[in-house]
Amino acid sequence: MLTISTSQPSRGISLVSEPRLPSRHELAAAALVLRIVGSETVAETQLATSYSSTATGGLQSVGSLRRAQRWLTEQGWLEHHSGLVRQASRCAGLAGDPDEIARDLMRGLLLHAPPIWVTAATASGAVRHELLPTEADETLAQMFPDASEREALLLAAAQKYDETRLAEIGVNGELAVAAACRDALRACGRSDLVAQVRRVSEISDALGYDVVSPDVDGSSLRLEVKTFSGPHPALHLTRNEFNVGRRLPQWYLVLCRRVPGGEISVLGWTTVAALEGRVPDDRSPDGSWEVSRIRLTDADLRAGVPIGSVGA
Numbered sequence: 001m002l003t004i005s006t007s008q009p010s011r012g013i014s015l016v017s018e019p020r021l022p023s024r025h026e027l028a029a030a031a032l033v034l035r036i037v038g039s040e041t042v043a044e045t046q047l048a049t050s051y052s053s054t055a056t057g058g059l060q061s062v063g064s065l066r067r068a069q070r071w072l073t074e075q076g077w078l079e080h081h082s083g084l085v086r087q088a089s090r091c092a093g094l095a096g097d098p099d100e101i102a103r104d105l106m107r108g109l110l111l112h113a114p115p116i117w118v119t120a121a122t123a124s125g126a127v128r129h130e131l132l133p134t135e136a137d138e139t140l141a142q143m144f145p146d147a148s149e150r151e152a153l154l155l156a157a158a159q160k161y162d163e164t165r166l167a168e169i170g171v172n173g174e175l176a177v178a179a180a181c182r183d184a185l186r187a188c189g190r191s192d193l194v195a196q197v198r199r200v201s202e203i204s205d206a207l208g209y210d211v212v213s214p215d216v217d218g219s220s221l222r223l224e225v226k227t228f229s230g231p232h233p234a235l236h237l238t239r240n241e242f243n244v245g246r247r248l249p250q251w252y253l254v255l256c257r258r259v260p261g262g263e264i265s266v267l268g269w270t271t272v273a274a275l276e277g278r279v280p281d282d283r284s285p286d287g288s289w290e291v292s293r294i295r296l297t298d299a300d301l302r303a304g305v306p307i308g309s310v311g312a
Contacts, residue, residue, distance in 0.1 A: 173227030208244025268301030
């Protein structure tokens with residue numbers, strides 16, 4: 001997250017450990033830098049000269065424009081290569097008005113790198129301004145006077161933060177399952193198969209399973225991994241995952257639990273048969289389900305991963 005240095009609070013934008021939103025003035029400097037760069041590729045030396053000759057009415061210094069350039073690069077709005085600077089492709093969606101460019105930069109910051117505090121401030125489904133950092137609340141109010149637009153932006157940022165966090169938790173669950181598969185193979189005396197355990201979700205998340213592991217007989221198991229928090233096993237299952245599970249005889253669902261400290265443990269596994277009857281029925285030709293929330297019980301699960309256990 002972009003911040004102002006706590007050791008030199010008046011020196012401009014920098015990356016430090018205590019994040020806060022950039023000010024309206026800093027974003028105005030960033031918007032001006034984007035206008036100076038324009039749609040062409042510019043030499044860095046030429047850009048530095050332009051900062052000195054650009055009339056800002058005393059509102060921006062050369063130093064503030066240079067810091068804004070660094071921030072735009074860090075945020076992916078500018079690209080640098082061999083002494084040349086150009087706008088990144090995402091700049092094509094920016095407005096032409098400087099004030100609106102600054103607002104677009106703030107929108108991009110909140111939606112691509114949401115600060116942690118948005119989740120606490122929006123946990124109730126509405127924005128609780130008393131839970132926002134005072135400086136951030138004031139800056140957002142200045143930039144987005146329409147309270148409904150401001151609230152919609154913060155709620156969208158909170159959803160993005162949750163999606164990013166859930167994705168990270170999902171990856172950690174897959175890593176835990178892959179490690180458990182390797183351990184199970186070693187325990188079964190098949191260390192020669194350990195190298196064949198793969199996280200295929202890195203190739204695509206549309207396969208309908210996340211990890212491929214050999215069983216002790218060398219056959220391939222396809223494991224869909226779901227990680228949940230809380231006392232009761234619960235997951236979101238896509239229609240594609242369910243259909244793949246019905247088609248592939250060695251498809252298994254493996255559940256992991258994330259405990260409050262952040263550690264992830266492999267809880268157990270089950271077959272697609274346990275999911276039958278728990279997914280919605282398409283009762284109308286005009287609609288169909290794509291994602292379903294499913295609850296399981298401990299009785300639905302067999303401990304660990306299904307290596308050396310299938311058919312046993």
